[in-house]
Amino acid sequence: MPKLDLSPYPDTPTARAELVVFLNRHLPPQKGHDWEQRLRHWWDENPAATDNQERGRWAHAEGRVVAYGGIIPALHAWQGQPCQALYATTFCVDEHFPKAAALVFLQQREVAEQRMIIHSTPSPRVQEALLKMGARAEQTVTRYFFPAGIASRLHGHSWWPSLPADKRVVTDPAEVTSIARPYQQADRIEKWITPDYLRWFCRSTTRTHHFLGLVDAAGTLSSYLLVTPRLVRSLLSWDVLESFTTNEDRSELYALIGLLVKEPGLIPGGAILVSAAAFPDDLTWDPPPAFLCRNQRVCHFFLLPEALRQARKHTIMAEGDLGL
Numbered sequence: 001m002p003k004l005d006l007s008p009y010p011d012t013p014t015a016r017a018e019l020v021v022f023l024n025r026h027l028p029p030q031k032g033h034d035w036e037q038r039l040r041h042w043w044d045e046n047p048a049a050t051d052n053q054e055r056g057r058w059a060h061a062e063g064r065v066v067a068y069g070g071i072i073p074a075l076h077a078w079q080g081q082p083c084q085a086l087y088a089t090t091f092c093v094d095e096h097f098p099k100a101a102a103l104v105f106l107q108q109r110e111v112a113e114q115r116m117i118i119h120s121t122p123s124p125r126v127q128e129a130l131l132k133m134g135a136r137a138e139q140t141v142t143r144y145f146f147p148a149g150i151a152s153r154l155h156g157h158s159w160w161p162s163l164p165a166d167k168r169v170v171t172d173p174a175e176v177t178s179i180a181r182p183y184q185q186a187d188r189i190e191k192w193i194t195p196d197y198l199r200w201f202c203r204s205t206t207r208t209h210h211f212l213g214l215v216d217a218a219g220t221l222s223s224y225l226l227v228t229p230r231l232v233r234s235l236l237s238w239d240v241l242e243s244f245t246t247n248e249d250r251s252e253l254y255a256l257i258g259l260l261v262k263e264p265g266l267i268p269g270g271a272i273l274v275s276a277a278a279f280p281d282d283l284t285w286d287p288p289p290a291f292l293c294r295n296q297r298v299c300h301f302f303l304l305p306e307a308l309r310q311a312r313k314h315t316i317m318a319e320g321d322l323g324l
Contacts, residue, residue, distance in 0.1 A: 002061040006103050009055045009068065011043060019058070022065040026092050033205045041205050042072045042089075042324065047196035049073040052084045054115075057107050059100040067093040067100035069107075072321055075192040076116065077183035078311065082192045085116045089321035091126065109133060112303035116189070119301040120320025130301045138300040138315045141277040144290040145232070146257070148264040148274050156289030160258020161251045167214040167222065169259065171267065173198035177219030180246040190314040193244060201226065207323040209241070210267045212260060214252055223252035225260070226318055229269060237273035238264060242318040243284060254288060279315045 009015065016039060023035045043049050052073035059067040070090035075082050088108070093101040105126070108117055119130060131137060147155045163169065170176065176195045183190055191197075198221075202209045213224035223245035230239035238260055245253045257274060264271045276285045277296070300315055 001099070004066070004097065004100050004103055005060045006057060006100075006107065007060075009058045009070075011053075011055045018065055019068060022068060023090065023092060026094065027090070037205045038324075041200075041203065042070075045200060045203065046073060047194065047200055048075045048084075052086075054086055054111070056090075057104050059097070059103055061097055061100070065094075066097040067104045069104040070321075071117075072324060074118070075194075075197070076189055077186070077192040078189050078308065080183065080186040082182070083116075085118060086111065087320045087324070088117055088119045089121070089324070091123075105129060108303060113305055116305065116308060117303040118320045119303075120299065120322040122299055122301060127299055127301065130303070133303065136302040136304060136309075136313065138279050138302075139298060141279055141296055141298050141317070142285075142293055143275055143277045143296050144285040144288070145237075145292040146261050146274045146276075146288065146290055148238070148261050148272055149270070151272060152261045155291050157262065159289045160261065161255045163255045163259065164214065164252060167216055167252070169256075169266075170213050170215055171211060173202055173211045173213070175219060176213060176215060176221045178221070180220055180222045184244060184246065185314070188312040188314045189308060191242075191316070191319070195221070198224070198226075201318070204324055209323065210238075212256055212267065214256065222246050223256060225253070225256050227260070227267065227274075228323065229271070230275065232273055232275060235273055236269070236271045237275050238267065238271045240274070240276035241323070242316050243276070250284060250287075253284065257288070277317050281312075282314070282316075 020035045029035060054071045056070040058065055072087040072089050074085040074087050076085040176198060179193055182193050202211050207228055210227050213221050215221050225240050226242040227238045227240050230237045243253050261274050278285050
């Protein structure tokens, strides 16, 4: 067996060209999104990548790439401050070098001593390995379904609160000049929100993301939804991936999703359902009048540094590399 050489991936033009060839060979692009585009989005355009140089690990044998485990830099909030986080992505191994898989994967133990690593698309085998490594697992959500458009008039159409008179609705994150606060609650781990992050997320190369937010006259954002089209039993739905509010209550969030329920064509394409998923500690969608709720399996796993292992974590669907 040739010697395996494991090292951090150095994102130089030469290294990226070599990585693209390897990924094209073992994970051919789907839906027309090539690897050059995805890597540019993850690393060149990602605002969290500027101060976070981690890009993953790769292994070589006989002078060629035989394994790669990727990283997308991210920012989370803890105790009112930003902290660097890592989204694991694109675990790819040449089948002729199975030992390289463990070599690349297990290096996460060292990395996780300093930074949280989030997995949201791990294979069943990787999930088992993450549990053995002590990862925190979030494997169920409750999904809530709300009829939209004409159907909403027959079910809870009048429940939703009115939009605040001093705010306006925006559907383009370019109209957001600032955030009222870059986090929702300081006593938990959650995403750190900036205008640059919102614009970047909505430019994903692999999935369509839409933005619906409330700003004041100065363009300061206080609440928003990020949604994506989703088929539910062949019915087009707007699926809420991320909700955010700096208000003490959730009235702005409910006003926004109520607007989407009543006017699903506000976002191009329209839909006849609006759905939202909540992890077990998230009660956001309990009060609104859903016509159906059901539990679903998900696979969000978190490798946490020692200092964060007992911290409360606010988990949402738009974490990790899902949709990126």
